[in-house]
Amino acid sequence: MSQEKPLILVTNDDGITAPGIRTLIEVMKELGDVIVVAPDRPQSAMGHAITITDTLYCDEVTINKKYSHKEYSCSGTPADCVKIATQEILHRKPDLCVSGINHGSNSSINVIYSGTMSAAVEAGIEGIPAIGFSLLDYSLSADFEPTKKFIKAITKKVLKNGLAKGVVLNVNLPKLQEKEIKGIKICRQAKAYWVEEFDKRTSPQGRDYYWLTGKFVNEDSGQDTDEWALENGYVSVVPVQFDLTAHHYIKDLNDWELND
Amino acid sequence: MSQEKPLILVTNDDGITAPGIRTLIEVMKELGDVIVVAPDRPQSAMGHAITITDTLYCDEVTINKKYSHKEYSCSGTPADCVKIATQEILHRKPDLCVSGINHGSNSSINVIYSGTMSAAVEAGIEGIPAIGFSLLDYSLSADFEPTKKFIKAITKKVLKNGLAKGVVLNVNLPKLQEKEIKGIKICRQAKAYWVEEFDKRTSPQGRDYYWLTGKFVNEDSGQDTDEWALENGYVSVVPVQFDLTAHHYIKDLNDWELND
Numbered sequence: 001m002s003q004e005k006p007l008i009l010v011t012n013d014d015g016i017t018a019p020g021i022r023t024l025i026e027v028m029k030e031l032g033d034v035i036v037v038a039p040d041r042p043q044s045a046m047g048h049a050i051t052i053t054d055t056l057y058c059d060e061v062t063i064n065k066k067y068s069h070k071e072y073s074c075s076g077t078p079a080d081c082v083k084i085a086t087q088e089i090l091h092r093k094p095d096l097c098v099s100g101i102n103h104g105s106n107s108s109i110n111v112i113y114s115g116t117m118s119a120a121v122e123a124g125i126e127g128i129p130a131i132g133f134s135l136l137d138y139s140l141s142a143d144f145e146p147t148k149k150f151i152k153a154i155t156k157k158v159l160k161n162g163l164a165k166g167v168v169l170n171v172n173l174p175k176l177q178e179k180e181i182k183g184i185k186i187c188r189q190a191k192a193y194w195v196e197e198f199d200k201r202t203s204p205q206g207r208d209y210y211w212l213t214g215k216f217v218n219e220d221s222g223q224d225t226d227e228w229a230l231e232n233g234y235v236s237v238v239p240v241q242f243d244l245t246a247h248h249y250i251k252d253l254n255d256w257e258l259n260d
Numbered sequence: 261m262s263q264e265k266p267l268i269l270v271t272n273d274d275g276i277t278a279p280g281i282r283t284l285i286e287v288m289k290e291l292g293d294v295i296v297v298a299p300d301r302p303q304s305a306m307g308h309a310i311t312i313t314d315t316l317y318c319d320e321v322t323i324n325k326k327y328s329h330k331e332y333s334c335s336g337t338p339a340d341c342v343k344i345a346t347q348e349i350l351h352r353k354p355d356l357c358v359s360g361i362n363h364g365s366n367s368s369i370n371v372i373y374s375g376t377m378s379a380a381v382e383a384g385i386e387g388i389p390a391i392g393f394s395l396l397d398y399s400l401s402a403d404f405e406p407t408k409k410f411i412k413a414i415t416k417k418v419l420k421n422g423l424a425k426g427v428v429l430n431v432n433l434p435k436l437q438e439k440e441i442k443g444i445k446i447c448r449q450a451k452a453y454w455v456e457e458f459d460k461r462t463s464p465q466g467r468d469y470y471w472l473t474g475k476f477v478n479e480d481s482g483q484d485t486d487e488w489a490l491e492n493g494y495v496s497v498v499p500v501q502f503d504l505t506a507h508h509y510i511k512d513l514n515d516w517e518l519n520d
Contacts, residue, residue: 042313044312044313045309045310045311045312045313046307046309047306047307047308047309047310047339047378048307048308048372048373049305049306049307049309049373050305050307050373050472051305051472052304052305052472053302053304053305055461055469055470055471056458056469056470056471056472057467057468057469057470058468058470059467059468079307079373080472083456083458083472084456084458084470084472086456087456087457087458088458088460088470109385109502111504112308112381112385112502112504113308113309113310113339118307121372125369125372125453126453153518154518157516157518161516164506164509164512166451166506167506167509170504183518183519184518184519186510186513186514186518188503188505188507188510189503189504189505191426191503193385193386196343196344196346196347197347198316198343198344198347198348200348201315207317207319208317208318208319209315209316209317210315210316210317210318210344210348211315211316212310212311212312212316212340212343212344237513237518238504238505239505239506239509239510239513240504240505240506241504241505241506241509242369242372242504243448243449243451244371244372244430244449244498244500244501244502244504245448245449245498245499245500245501246424246426246427246499246500246501247448249424249427249499249501250446250448250499252424253446253497253499254446256417256421258413258414258417258443258444258446258497259443259444
């Protein structure tokens with residue numbers, strides 16, 4: 001990587017034409033050679049879904065004629081995009097995979113549902129340093145400009161230092177102007193959850209159906225969490241692992257004597 | 261729970277009519293009052309997807325007339341099924357949620373892609389003790405009989421002991437006769453991954469498309485892993501957590517001095 005420019009794979013879950021990925025591409029072009037493989041339509045809340053019972057299309061597209069890098073639009077999920085990029089499109093392992101910039105929050109328990117983070121985790125599984133970015137603004141006209149400085153700073157450090165095996169970064173950015181952002185904070189995932197509120201309606205054909213809505217409940221008062229950081233004007237960075245083993249609980253389970 | 265029979269929510273990712281969930285229902289009926297809320301069609305490899313941009317149907321159905329418990333068929337993902345069950349269908353919090361029995365493996369890195377486990381994790385997030393079960397047999401005519409004894413033993417212990425907050429169980433069963441199974445082993449998730457092999461074809465219309473296939477690579481030689489247990493004739497039980505923070509890496513990241 002010392003001589004060559006780093007090769008950066010860019011993807012997202014809001015779809016290849018979303019403004020968030022357009023901003024991310026701009027920042028990454030300042031740091032390396034960019035290749036884009038992203039879903040052809042929004043794939044939010046897809047979790048770590050992959051496509052195994054259907055076919056996948058992946059076609060080269062031109063979204064913006066001013067760019068010379070290659071872009072591919074894929075019919076699959078964010079995790080599919082990373083798999084197909086590394087196996088079929090790229091000729092060498094990328095030095096970095098970035099995903100986003102997502103509209104909304106991937107902080108605390110939202111990381112579990114996040115298509116953005118599933119792409120980063122998929123890259124991590126394949127041994128590629130990876131970062132997911134999300135801006136806490138659900139608006140279609142969200143202003144991504146203030147995120148650029150922080151995304152660049154974090155990405156430069158990852159390109160320089162690498163990441164430990166089995167770890168990817170989950171970066172969330174508050175909806176603030178650049179000057180209002182107090183800095184970057186390394187955090188743990190807050191203990192939080194959603195209380196669902198299903199909006200029950202009846203179709204014109206007389207069949208009941210539901211819309212999933214919910215209220216976010218943060219039950220974690222720690223000042224070392226991502227929720228605290230974001231509420232207090234910081235960019236949150238949580239190292240995320242995909243070894244899901246609750247190692248601390250193995251001894252307890254052994255005490256159950258399941259074979260008696 | 262001391263007087264009343266425990267209330268057990270049963271779901272899966274292979275769909276409400278799959279043989280695996282039918283076996284799981286039979287075992288659970290011996291242990292408590294059963295209610296079934298499961299997807300109306302297969303939802304394998306859905307990860308922790310939820311449905312936020314589409315409507316959800318959830319209708320009472322009768323799959324087997326000999327049973328008196330209630331069953332609901334839901335148009336959503338496994339995680340949706342748990343959300344709609346706890347918020348709209350059940351009148352009290354269930355004492356347990358079981359998911360499966362899945363066809364195939366949810367061991368090692370497969371836990372990340374698993375719809376079966378996403379239902380268990382969703383229940384865990386909501387504070388319900390939860391277990392996902394999977395039989396290492398992809399055949400449609402898989403024999404689930406040998407799994408019953410082990411599923412019953414593990415479930416009884418969970419009903420008796422509960423589970424720590426933030427932990428659910430990932431249980432995988434080898435494709436063996438009951439007598440051949442050596443016992444139940446508490447394990448950690450093996451470090452493993454899939455090497456994708458995309459099968460590239462051309463459609464009758466002349467457009468290239470892909471099928472995702474792959475080879476499983478286990479790079480972990482530990483004898484305390486789920487892969488080792490399954491290869492050596494044991495049922496594997498991995499405690500799974502949904503705090504994804506790589507706590508061990510927070511100090512390293514702080515040393516990066518991202519704000520300089």
